[in-house]
Amino acid sequence: MSTVDLCREWLVSSDRDPIHARRWLAHTESAILPAGREWDAVRMPHTRGARVLGSGLPGPIIRDVETISFLVPIGTSNNWDVRGTEALGRGGYLLVPDPARAGEEPPAWAQRWVPPGLVCPGLLRERLERLAPPLGAEGAIWSDAIDVDPAQIECDISSAVACRRSGLPPWPDAENLSRRLRAHIGRLLPLAESQAAESDRTAVEQAHLLLGRSLGNDPTAAADQLVAMGALCRGLLAKAADAG
Numbered sequence: 485m486s487t488v489d490l491c492r493e494w495l496v497s498s499d500r501d502p503i504h505a506r507r508w509l510a511h512t513e514s515a516i517l518p519a520g521r522e523w524d525a526v527r528m529p530h531t532r533g534a535r536v537l538g539s540g541l542p543g544p545i546i547r548d549v550e551t552i553s554f555l556v557p558i559g560t561s562n563n564w565d566v567r568g569t570e571a572l573g574r575g576g577y578l579l580v581p582d583p584a585r586a587g588e589e590p591p592a593w594a595q596r597w598v599p600p601g602l603v604c605p606g607l608l609r610e611r612l613e614r615l616a617p618p619l620g621a622e623g624a625i626w627s628d629a630i631d632v633d634p635a636q637i638e639c640d641i642s643s644a645v646a647c648r649r650s651g652l653p654p655w656p657d658a659e660n661l662s663r664r665l666r667a668h669i670g671r672l673l674p675l676a677e678s679q680a681a682e683s684d685r686t687a688v689e690q691a692h693l694l695l696g697r698s699l700g701n702d703p704t705a706a707a708d709q710l711v712a713m714g715a716l717c718r719g720l721l722a723k724a725a726d727a728g
Contacts (some may be wrong), residue, residue: 491544494599498522513582513635514591519622521576523602524560527553536608537594543603546581549667550719552594553578554603563721564605566612579670592668602603637668637721643716647707658706665713671705673719 485493492509498521501504508515518524523544533552537545544555553572562575571579643661649724652658 485726486598491597491599493704494522494581497597509580509582513585513688515580515582517580519572519576519578520558520572521559522600523555524558524564524607525553525555525572525576525578526564526566526569526603526608527551527572532568532612533621534617535617537610539611539615541603541607541611542597543594543601544597544599545603546578546591547594548591549580549663553717554608556603556605560605566609568616575633576728636664637717641714641718644700644710644717647710652703652707652710656708661710663714665710665717668711668717669720672717672723690708 492506496502496505496509496515498517499515500518505515505517529551533554537547537552541554544554546555558573561571564571579591581591581593583593586596587594590696640661644665678692
């Protein structure tokens with residue numbers, strides 16, 4: 485078994501339904517997996533984690549559009565108290581790319597790794613204290629920086645829906661809008677997945693498909709995809725509001 489296959493099997497073993505997780509990794513190159521079963525995770529915005537990422541810290545590290553996540557041993561979340569970061573343990577979910585996606589566009593693994601090796605939380609804490617830029621004077625709690633922003637989501641939804649009327653915006657703007665919508669979906673999806681009954685997984689599976697699909701080169705299809713992503717964001721946002 486290759487290292488990539490070994491990593492993939494280890495990752496899917498953390499899901500309650502490994503077959504379901506394996507299918508999404510194969511079809512969309514990403515899957516939402518639960519923390520607290522094989523690993524915990526420490527997640528932070530790029531502004532906090534970029535220097536740590538470049539310091540040669542060994543272990544599984546995920547680069548997403550706006551965040552960097554370090555997979556750490558189970559139990560780390562119980563006493564992790566580093567400000568400007570978030571620890572995910574049992575009850576938390578993380579968007580995990582397929583192990584074949586290493587060094588590519590996010591979401592992707594920042595480096596190759598071999599399970600069951602994980603990031604050492606002591607080393608991660610030391611690197612953060614030594615290398616990460618200081619927090620702002622106001623304390624800049626991580627969740628304030630990249631938590632769900634309903635106003636921004638609604639703005640991006642409106643921009644996406646406008647594609648139905650006016651067509652695709654200039655390509656750089658379309659790509660940026662797609663990245664923001666993917667980031668919104670990635671934040672909202674764990675809540676939707678944790679609430680979804682086995683008989684009602686339509687929104688969850690649609691989200692997995694959209695997260696794993698690029699805009700492509702067909703302007704009409706790309707505009708349709710942005711509209712679909714906007715509609716999905718609105719549905720997931722409603723679920724988040726109901727849960728709150």
